[in-house]
Amino acid sequence: MRRLFESIKIAFQSLVSNKLRAFLTMLGIIIGVGAVVAMMSIGTGAQESVINSVQDIGSNLIIVTPGNRQEQQQGFKQMLEDDRDKEALKVEDVKMIEKEAKLIKGAAPAVLSSSIITYLNKNTRASVYASSEKAEYIYNFEIEQGQFYTASDVQNSANVAVIGRTVINKLFGKIDPIGKIIKVDGKNFTVIGIIKSKGTDQFGNDQDNSISMPITTAQHKLYGIDYINMIIAQSTSENNMNQASNEVERILRRAHNLRTDEKNDFTVQNQTQLLDIVGTITNIFTITISSIAGISLLVGGIGIMNIMLVSVTERTREIGIRKAVGAKNKDILFQFLVESVVLSITGGILGILFAVAVSIILNRFTILKPTISAFPIILAITFSTMVGLFFGIYPAMRAARLNPIAALRYE
Amino acid sequence: MEENCKDNNCIIEIIDITKIYRIGKIEVKALRGANLKISGGEFVAIMGPSGSGKSTLMNIIGCLDTPDSGKFFLENIDVSKLNDNQLAEIRNKKIGFVFQTFNLLSRSDTVRNVELPLIYSARGAAGNRKTKIFDSLKSVGLIGWEKHKPSELSGGQRQRVAIARALVNDPAIILADEPTGNLDSVTGEEIMAIFQKLNREGKTILLVTHELDIARHANRIIYLRDGKIFREEKIDMPINALEMLEKMPKLEDKLN
Ligand SMILES: Nc1ncnc2c1ncn2[C@@H]1O[C@H](COP(=O)(O)OP(=O)(O)O)[C@@H](O)[C@H]1O
Numbered sequence: 001m002r003r004l005f006e007s008i009k010i011a012f013q014s015l016v017s018n019k020l021r022a023f024l025t026m027l028g029i030i031i032g033v034g035a036v037v038a039m040m041s042i043g044t045g046a047q048e049s050v051i052n053s054v055q056d057i058g059s060n061l062i063i064v065t066p067g068n069r070q071e072q073q074q075g076f077k078q079m080l081e082d083d084r085d086k087e088a089l090k091v092e093d094v095k096m097i098e099k100e101a102k103l104i105k106g107a108a109p110a111v112l113s114s115s116i117i118t119y120l121n122k123n124t125r126a127s128v129y130a131s132s133e134k135a136e137y138i139y140n141f142e143i144e145q146g147q148f149y150t151a152s153d154v155q156n157s158a159n160v161a162v163i164g165r166t167v168i169n170k171l172f173g174k175i176d177p178i179g180k181i182i183k184v185d186g187k188n189f190t191v192i193g194i195i196k197s198k199g200t201d202q203f204g205n206d207q208d209n210s211i212s213m214p215i216t217t218a219q220h221k222l223y224g225i226d227y228i229n230m231i232i233a234q235s236t237s238e239n240n241m242n243q244a245s246n247e248v249e250r251i252l253r254r255a256h257n258l259r260t261d262e263k264n265d266f267t268v269q270n271q272t273q274l275l276d277i278v279g280t281i282t283n284i285f286t287i288t289i290s291s292i293a294g295i296s297l298l299v300g301g302i303g304i305m306n307i308m309l310v311s312v313t314e315r316t317r318e319i320g321i322r323k324a325v326g327a328k329n330k331d332i333l334f335q336f337l338v339e340s341v342v343l344s345i346t347g348g349i350l351g352i353l354f355a356v357a358v359s360i361i362l363n364r365f366t367i368l369k370p371t372i373s374a375f376p377i378i379l380a381i382t383f384s385t386m387v388g389l390f391f392g393i394y395p396a397m398r399a400a401r402l403n404p405i406a407a408l409r410y411e
Numbered sequence: 412m413e414e415n416c417k418d419n420n421c422i423i424e425i426i427d428i429t430k431i432y433r434i435g436k437i438e439v440k441a442l443r444g445a446n447l448k449i450s451g452g453e454f455v456a457i458m459g460p461s462g463s464g465k466s467t468l469m470n471i472i473g474c475l476d477t478p479d480s481g482k483f484f485l486e487n488i489d490v491s492k493l494n495d496n497q498l499a500e501i502r503n504k505k506i507g508f509v510f511q512t513f514n515l516l517s518r519s520d521t522v523r524n525v526e527l528p529l530i531y532s533a534r535g536a537a538g539n540r541k542t543k544i545f546d547s548l549k550s551v552g553l554i555g556w557e558k559h560k561p562s563e564l565s566g567g568q569r570q571r572v573a574i575a576r577a578l579v580n581d582p583a584i585i586l587a588d589e590p591t592g593n594l595d596s597v598t599g600e601e602i603m604a605i606f607q608k609l610n611r612e613g614k615t616i617l618l619v620t621h622e623l624d625i626a627r628h629a630n631r632i633i634y635l636r637d638g639k640i641f642r643e644e645k646i647d648m649p650i651n652a653l654e655m656l657e658k659m660p661k662l663e664d665k666l667n
């Protein structure tokens with residue numbers, strides 16, 4: 001233990017007495033570790049924000065969209081055929097799910113579009129999310145002021161709407177929008193509530209540039225359609241998402257009178273699957289990062305080996321002196337090994353500090369939100385220690401094997 | 412038993428040792444059958460012309476090098492049978508080596524240089540260490556110079572640091588290879604005074620020199636020529652370095 005301490009002290013002395021050289025040697029490790037830790041932090045941050053925004057929509061959600069997603073990916077012919085399926089989902093399907101599914105707490109239909117909104121002489125284009133009163137809790141439409149549309153609004157195709165902050169800023173400025181009459185694609189609507197701000201999603205889209213209204217109003221009075229674009233259902237628990245998905249699939253197949261040999265004309269996805277996709281992307285990212293890490297640590301390691309060989313040659317006489325007063329081969333081996341490990345760990349630590357600095361800067365000045373976790377730091381320290389040991393062992397062995405007399409004669 | 416080991420107090424015994432250096436095809440026979448016995452507490456000087464094998468012999472006795480043939484007993488241990496680690500152990504505990512060129516660590520101060528052998532020996536706790544360093548610095552008269560680097564010391568002081576380092580583990584034998592070779596005569600005499608003091612305190616001292624004035628401080632002179640011991644001489648009245656220093660002109664006298 002005392003000898004380890006002694007060796008670390010000697011290693012630091014020789015490091016400090018050759019600051020610039022030590023720094024240049026460590027540069028490979030610093031850059032490698034820094035890049036890896038920074039990239040992993042960016043990745044973790046991105047992953048967290050994707051997960052957050054997936055969960056932002058609501059929790060335990062099952063999403064049904066028209067058309068067979070799997071077939072759509074298979075080719076042009078199916079794409080044409082699937083176009084038929086565009087109208088496959090109806091409001092009745094939602095009612096069926098609500099009535100029959102035991103694992104579903106609630107379900108809401110959605111018509112998604114975009115329309116021109118006008119107030120007095122100002123107008124703007126906004127995303128339309130038309131749904132039922134259930135959307136308020138299933139889709140996380142929090143109402144900040146006023147109220148959400150009710151079941152009877154949906155029943156009666158009432159011309160009422162709730163609008164997002166961006167729309168308000170563009171059309172109303174400082175005026176209170178509640179109770180005002182706006183036009184959506186030329187039709188009059190009364191503003192009854194303000195949707196609480198959700199900010200931008202991970203793709204940079206403004207989620208507040210939106211308007212929501214009863215689905216019946218959108219279908220019959222705005223767009224003249226009888227189909228819907230999406231069903232959002234909420235399972236009773238996050239543990240039965242997949243069973244609930246299967247249940248929804250069974251109910252819809254029956255509702256659509258599909259024979260056993262017919263394929264689904266809809267696609268059921270749940271948040272667990274979405275998060276799995278995020279996981280897959282993260283894994284690809286991690287593999288890429290690991291390869292970069294491997295290469296940069298290799299380069300850094302070769303740099304360390306090189307400088308350690310130089311150091312052994314330069315300090316041949318010192319090695320001779322140490323041996324003359326009783327240092328054993330293993331003492332010399334240990335000293336030089338500790339020195340190369342100190343070099344590589346110091347490089348690793350500087351690399352981590354570099355990554356922390358990069359993360360702080362990115363956090364402040366960009367939309368990226370890097371999250372530094374313990375894992376990449378432990379990984380970085382472990383790997384730089386291993387690099388120091390691996391590339392330090394050969395120079396250290398050369399030092400240890402020096403003949404004391406020859407070493408003392410070395411000029 | 413020969414004359415010098417009558418009392419069976421033989422600390423070093425060398426029998427028919429040879430050492431050959433090969434540089435390419437050229438063979439240099441540095442030692443060609445050297446025999447030597449030294450008793451504990453002796454002060455022996457080895458003399459001989461340059462290239463006669465003095466350093467080679469010292470390195471073998473100091474366990475820094477191994478002979479090609481012959482036997483070497485140190486405190487009745489057959490050194491030729493020992494491995495690298497055991498030799499390192501002997502260099503650490505039983506022998507203190509002093510070189511002509513001092514061989515100090517240039518980046519370390521006096522204390523760190525003297526401490527060096529202690530780093531490589533298992534015994535001696537930290538507290539004990541400090542007293543050992545202090546004691547050996549005191550016995551070479553270097554108290555007050557603890558924090559100086561070798562470059563901040565004179566030649567004589569550097570050699571005294573080297574002697575303190577050789578003493579710190581309290582070895583039985585001090586080997587000195589031309590310790591005064593790089594020093595002026597007054598400083599050399601001071602170093603000899605230290606060796607004589609150490610010898611009076613019981614250390615066995617083996618000193619290589621090519622100056623008769625230096626050799627005559629010992630009790631016995633061994634003459635080496637062409638890798639063999641060809642003569643030895645007992646000194647009944649060795650020079651007393653302290654008396655010698657009294658008589659020598661002081662630096663101030665020279666300037667006046
Ligand atoms: N490492 C070596 N390689 C080759 N020749 C050597 C080596 N060391 C010593 N010699 C040769 O061995 C002979 C004895 O050298 P050495 O013991 O140093 O003599 P001294 O110390 O008496 O001057 C010399 O001829 C010298 O050149």
Ligand SMILES: [Mg+2]
Nearest residue numbers: 465466467588
């Ligand atoms: Mg010599």
